[in-house]
Amino acid sequence: MDEREFEKAINERAESEIWNVSMAKRVITRKRMGRRIVAGLASGIAASIALVLTLLLADTGAVYEREGFISAQTLGAYEAAYEKSAAGDPVDEAIGEMISF
Numbered sequence: 001m002d003e004r005e006f007e008k009a010i011n012e013r014a015e016s017e018i019w020n021v022s023m024a025k026r027v028i029t030r031k032r033m034g035r036r037i038v039a040g041l042a043s044g045i046a047a048s049i050a051l052v053l054t055l056l057l058a059d060t061g062a063v064y065e066r067e068g069f070i071s072a073q074t075l076g077a078y079e080a081a082y083e084k085s086a087a088g089d090p091v092d093e094a095i096g097e098m099i100s101f
Contacts, residue, residue, distance in 0.1 A: 075099060082096075
């Protein structure tokens with residue numbers, strides 16, 4: 001392709017509406033892709049920060065306090081339900097100790 005043919009092809013494309021629409025679509029597509037990437041990265045970073053803050057600020061002491069309470073309730077319910085039948089039976093005593101552990 002010589003220089004004249006090259007100039008002619010460039011001028012045809014510059015004057016063509018199809019070429020203008022095609023280039024506009026490419027530009028818009030690239031801009032949208034850039035925005036989607038930025039939005040995806042921002043949402044990922046925000047989710048990570050939220051997760052870290054939740055884990056750092058969570059009150060785990062309350063969980064351990066309730067665990068003792070639940071064990072006491074379980075033991076109390078077991079003793080109330082099986083108090084008469086478990087008197088002196090070593091198997092029932094072993095089960096009771098396992099439950100209250």
